[in-house]
Amino acid sequence: MSTPRKIITSFYTVLILVWGLGTPxxxxxxxxxxxxxxxxxxxxxxxxxxxxxxxxxxxxxxxxxxxxxxxxxxxxxxxxxxxxxxxxxFPGKVEVKLNGQLLVTAKDYLVGASSPAVHGHFKVIPVRRQDISTDQELNALVLKAKDAFILLDDRPLEKESAEAQRSISANVRALKTSENLNFKGLIIFTKEKLTWTTLTYQTIRPVITINKADLDPASIHQIDVNVDVKFIxxxxxxxxxxxxxxxxxxxxxxxxxxxxxxxxxxxxxxxxxxxxxxxxxxxxxxxxxxxxxxxxxxxxxxxxxxxxxxxxxxxxxxxxxxxxxxxxxxxxxxxxxxxxxxxxxxxxxxxxxxxxxxxxxxxxxxxxxxxxxxxxxxxxxxxxxxxxxxxxxxxxxxxxxxxxxxxxxxxxxxxxxxxxxxxxxxxxxxxxxxxx
Ligand SMILES: [Zn+2]
Incomplete structure (x- = not known):
């Protein structure tokens, strides 16, 4: 099929104009x-x-x-x-129920990107930040939680001193990843925006972060959790x-x-x-x-x-x-x-x-x-x-x-x-x- 002459002509006109201007x-x-x-x-x-x-x-x-x-x-x-x-x-099931109520994945909660798989029904022990300000408090809590999830209400209620903040943060880190502590899993209740990532490794226990304004963390006593994980x-x-x-x-x-x-x-x-x-x-x-x-x-x-x-x-x-x-x-x-x-x-x-x-x-x-x-x-x-x-x-x-x-x-x-x-x-x- 041939191209009409008029189109060819105008094409060249444009081309000449472009060359003439010398700009992109x-x-x-x-x-x-x-x-x-x-x-x-x-x-x-x-x-x-x-x-x-x-x-x-x-x-x-x-x-x-x-x-x-x-x-x-x-x-x-x-x-x-x-x-x-x-x-x-996380290629399979990701499902969390608190006190029997199903949460909406990625809206209400996120599963930590380094979490291992976890399936089952567990007791939940709710605590506040000030309950884990010393190592003794942390160890006593973990002893109680051997077969349970710990739910940490991570919203500071009162102004924490710099020193308290340091020791609590260290204990929160330990709850998340320490291999020396033995309990089933951690739930962190936060007011911060939920932000996910992707990681090259797996840590010792599941961590679930929840941001849900209409939920009272102190009222949570059980979790049903179904999270399939595959580490490649x-x-x-x-x-x-x-x-x-x-x-x-x-x-x-x-x-x-x-x-x-x-x-x-x-x-x-x-x-x-x-x-x-x-x-x-x-x-x-x-x-x-x-x-x-x-x-x-x-x-x-x-x-x-x-x-x-x-x-x-x-x-x-x-x-x-x-x-x-x-x-x-x-x-x-x-x-x-x-x-x-x-x-x-x-x-x-x-x-x-x-x-x-x-x-x-x-x-x-x-x-x-x-x-x-x-x-x-x-x-x-x-x-x-x-x-x-x-x-x-x-x-x-x-x-x-x-x-x-x-x-x-x-x-x-x-x-x-x-x-x-x-x-x-x-x-x-x-x-x-x-x-x-
Ligand atoms: Zn980017």
Missing amino acids: VFSQEKAYARSVIKALTSPAFKGRGYVEKGDKTASAFIAAAFKKSGLLPLNKGSYYQDFNLPVNT PEYQTRNVCGMIRGSSGTDSTIVISAHFDHLGLLGKKVYFPGANDNASGVAMLLSFVKHFAKQQPKYNTIFLAFSGEEIGILGSKAYVENPLTDLSKIRFMVNFDLAGTGEEGIKVVNGTVFRKEFDRLVQLNDQYKLVPKVEIRGEACKSDHCRFYEKGVPSFFIYTQGGIQAYHDIYDREETLPLTEFDHYFELMVRFFNSF
Whole structure:
């Protein structure tokens, strides 16, 4: 089928205009970003963890996007870089009843990420913080609780002295993990927001954290608990790695990264969608993929989507231990983790370390009036840039600020992720990458 002449003509007109302006073209990225985030946070991706192959589904989705844009696979013809990690998973039943009343998983309570499996009906012994301020009190309590759960009301009733706070905190830690104490399990009743994680190890006893305003912890005397846990010593997961060749013909590289993993499943029904953390960063990464596939960058540009970030920044660790290109050739790396808001601008980790690049970013933002604020921060080993930085790679980790409060919970959802400054943020970063 032939293309009508008129369309060809206007296509060239646009092309000539673009060349004539000599500036990059910015399409509206937000709609694409939203579609990526929608996919990654959908139930089929299982919270992008290590149960029911959430990580494999997510990495395959990203590799398909790399392929569609024509990226070069970085690992001997493959986009994937396999590595192993240990992980404590919750693939089966997760059910808790207090005094016969069923609690709602991840809304009312969380099971500690390092908990072992536990099944059965147990007596509950409720205590307050001030009941465990000395070692004697702790030991007497544990003796009573040999076949029971201890329920600690962790809300301080009165102001605790610094000394009391120290000894109570030490005893709470012991209740959670000490292998010298012998009892069935710990329930912590808190007013703090429930925040989950994922861990590479298992501890001695189950810990269940409850935040439920209409529940009186002193009234709890029994628990029915059904928690299936599977510890996997060597789970094989994978990073996704691709490249676009630059026009300069040198071997200098720019690296753009984001982790795609999140916390996965807590039982069969509950998953953590991780829209802001970090489907939004992956959406940013894939937006750069599309952009630079159409507008060739000056330097070779490497796109890395990491697994294993939430469990201890292990995907980027695996990468720097077996780098697919020479780390010393990296001119600059920017890692995107939390990219979905921006009401209060962006924060740049390592801004004080790479001051020249930070100042350039601020200057670009002032010139083009993009995000509300570009704030500086020092070192912080909180995301994947850190593994590269430790190897001497100049790098930023940037995150958006403001907007939603959801973080490592079931409320970090696509439906409530604003993407307020996404287009501006994207444009700022393209201008920044083009400034090298
Ligand atoms: Zn993250």
